[in-house]
Amino acid sequence: MDRFKKFIKSRYGMDSLNKFLILASLVLSIFQGLAASYDKVKLAGFLSTFAISFFVFFAYRALSGNMALRRLENEKFRKISWPLRKNLRKKPRDKKYAYFTCPNCHKSLRAPKNLGKIRVTCKECHRQFEVRT
Numbered sequence: 001m002d003r004f005k006k007f008i009k010s011r012y013g014m015d016s017l018n019k020f021l022i023l024a025s026l027v028l029s030i031f032q033g034l035a036a037s038y039d040k041v042k043l044a045g046f047l048s049t050f051a052i053s054f055f056v057f058f059a060y061r062a063l064s065g066n067m068a069l070r071r072l073e074n075e076k077f078r079k080i081s082w083p084l085r086k087n088l089r090k091k092p093r094d095k096k097y098a099y100f101t102c103p104n105c106h107k108s109l110r111a112p113k114n115l116g117k118i119r120v121t122c123k124e125c126h127r128q129f130e131v132r133t
């Protein structure tokens, strides 16, 4: 059991890109099932190939031990998908917090208001930068 825990801890795990991959794989599987039920055999085969590829890529990244490279991939993914994501998220905001985005990976971050100028570390890419709250 301890060896298993150690193994999981040394693996990369979940990030934005992996969330996208597992979701894409799931959605493609659903459409593949639909296509198959309508006897669209070629389309179903095409979709399942993609669903499996996404899943394999997800599993590979989640179990990878190369943190630096995986983090770099995730950063690139966040940069590319930023124009899409910024329109998608419209969460209600807590007025007690100041909201800002990481200058490096555009992750949305927050900090309690009225702290003045503070130094924050991005949860996603670990870049440090200063913000005024």
Ligand SMILES: [Zn+2]
Pocket (backbone or CB within 6 Å): 102, 103, 104, 105, 106, 107, 122, 123, 124, 125, 126, 127
């Ligand atoms: Zn960041």
